[in-house]
Amino acid sequence: MAQNNKNIILTGDRPTGKLHIGHYVGSLKRRVALQNSGKFDDIYILIADAQALTDNSDNPEKIRENIIEVALDYLSCGLDPAKTTICIQSELPALHELSFYYMNLVTTARLERNPTVKNEIKMRGFDDGGVGIPVGFYTYPISQAADITAFKANCVPVGEDQLPMIEQCNEIVRKFNSVYGDTLVEAKCMLNENEICRRLPGTDGKAKMSKSLGNCIYLSDKPEVVHKKIMSMYTDPNHINISDPGNIEGNAVFTYLDAFSRDEHFERYLPDYSNLEEMKEHYRRGGLGDVKCKKFLEKVMTEELEPIREKRKAWEADIPGVYEILRKGTEKARITTGKVLSEVKTAMRINYFDDSALIRDWMNKLGQ
Numbered sequence: 001m002a003q004n005n006k007n008i009i010l011t012g013d014r015p016t017g018k019l020h021i022g023h024y025v026g027s028l029k030r031r032v033a034l035q036n037s038g039k040f041d042d043i044y045i046l047i048a049d050a051q052a053l054t055d056n057s058d059n060p061e062k063i064r065e066n067i068i069e070v071a072l073d074y075l076s077c078g079l080d081p082a083k084t085t086i087c088i089q090s091e092l093p094a095l096h097e098l099s100f101y102y103m104n105l106v107t108t109a110r111l112e113r114n115p116t117v118k119n120e121i122k123m124r125g126f127d128d129g130g131v132g133i134p135v136g137f138y139t140y141p142i143s144q145a146a147d148i149t150a151f152k153a154n155c156v157p158v159g160e161d162q163l164p165m166i167e168q169c170n171e172i173v174r175k176f177n178s179v180y181g182d183t184l185v186e187a188k189c190m191l192n193e194n195e196i197c198r199r200l201p202g203t204d205g206k207a208k209m210s211k212s213l214g215n216c217i218y219l220s221d222k223p224e225v226v227h228k229k230i231m232s233m234y235t236d237p238n239h240i241n242i243s244d245p246g247n248i249e250g251n252a253v254f255t256y257l258d259a260f261s262r263d264e265h266f267e268r269y270l271p272d273y274s275n276l277e278e279m280k281e282h283y284r285r286g287g288l289g290d291v292k293c294k295k296f297l298e299k300v301m302t303e304e305l306e307p308i309r310e311k312r313k314a315w316e317a318d319i320p321g322v323y324e325i326l327r328k329g330t331e332k333a334r335i336t337t338g339k340v341l342s343e344v345k346t347a348m349r350i351n352y353f354d355d356s357a358l359i360r361d362w363m364n365k366l367g368q
């Protein structure tokens with residue numbers, strides 16, 4: 001395998017909607033920590049608009065709007081353009097060229113087996129009886145391999161659902177290197193160590209926050225909206241009277257407390273307990289009401305969300321500045337990915353116009 005002596009992160013999001021607290025605990029918060037760890041030579045975050053278009057071809061306006069929305073979410077969470085390069089996928093032509101060459105290294109049977117794509121096809125109703133699967137959608141794992149390899153990223157922090165993408169990417173890397181010589185770098189997936197943070201349920205207690213289920217708390221939600229959402233959160237349906245024993249498992253309020261609360265929050269807002277374990281114990285025993293738990297959760301969440309809201313307000317007052325960050329980041333990424341594309345073309349020997357041997361070989365062949 002080609003050696004990369006640098007530590008490079010590449011990750012990305014599809015700009016199909018504003019980001020919610022599931023994104024925040026699952027990845028954004030961690031990206032900021034990685035950014036500030038100083039352990040990485042380069043960090044790139046891709047706003048994957050081209051990938052988003054693979055199942056939104058009829059609605060480019062939605063993608064267009066959400067590019068700024070997602071950038072605002074990034075910046076307000078503390079991603080710092082001086083340390084992290086934010087770039088726009090469709091503006092990086094090298095990615096599209098690489099995808100085209102990688103397509104020859106992947107069989108349709110292999111794509112069909114990709115569990116993430118399989119699942120997404122089902123969720124979107126593209127298959128049997130549906131409108132059919134857009135080719136671009138079907139092949140997006142290949143384009144995602146282009147995203148990762150074009151930055152020579154060795155570290156890709158993503159959610160579990162993306163594991164099959166990294167696996168498929170690494171297969172392409174191995175295939176490429178074995179056919180054309182060592183060029184590309186394999187990447188490692190970096191999952192969140194905290195299991196609860198990996199899959200934060202929706203406010204309705206359902207498996208995952210999702211816009212279509214209407215069970216999200218968005219980073220850009222106003223305090224009164226967050227208040228309403230928390231107060232109507234799913235708890236334990238059998239916990240009717242305060243004195244009833246309550247269930248913690250599947251109780252969204254406690255799952256959120258698991259993800260967000262720290263011991264110091266108890267000191268500040270709920271000194272009846274010194275930590276979450278004590279609070280859970282009381283809930284299980286009976287005698288602790290849902291409203292009290294929800295009020296505490298709201299305080300904890302406010303502490304986390306308020307600085308994000310403040311930063312968002314500042315960035316919202318400077319949209320041209322946000323735009324400029326995207327433009328500069330994309331410019332830098334264009335250079336990085338352009339270099340890797342040249343290496344790929346050289347390895348494939350299709351770099352005709354910087355390959356004088358091509359003329360020489362022909363002249364030799366013709367005895368000139």
Ligand code: TRP
Nearest residue numbers: 010011012013014048051144147
């Ligand atoms: N598929 C990812 C998602 O839906 C987004 C994405 C696009 C991505 N390109 C990437 C993630 C490259 C990691 C690396 O969340």
